[in-house]
Amino acid sequence: MQIESLFQIPSISAQLYIILSIISIAIGISLTVFGVIRQKRYKKSMLTTFCIIFGPLVIITHSIQIIVRML
Secondary structure (H helix, E strand, C coil), X not given: CCHHHHCCCCCCCHHHHHHHHHHHHHHHHHHHHHHXXXXXXXXXXXXXXXXXXXXXXXXXHHHHHHHHHHC
């Protein structure tokens, strides 16, 4: 028995991967908008800072992943 057959790692299709990345970008946009709106209404808090920082990071990383997948 070959060792490669013991450690088969299932992978998702390219289309599903792109769909999940687009959904993640939408979540990143939602987090960013939520953080900005909440910061305008209320004073700065840890939640707003987290949303404003984490949202664009999600957008950037998943945009790069989509671009790399398309190439």
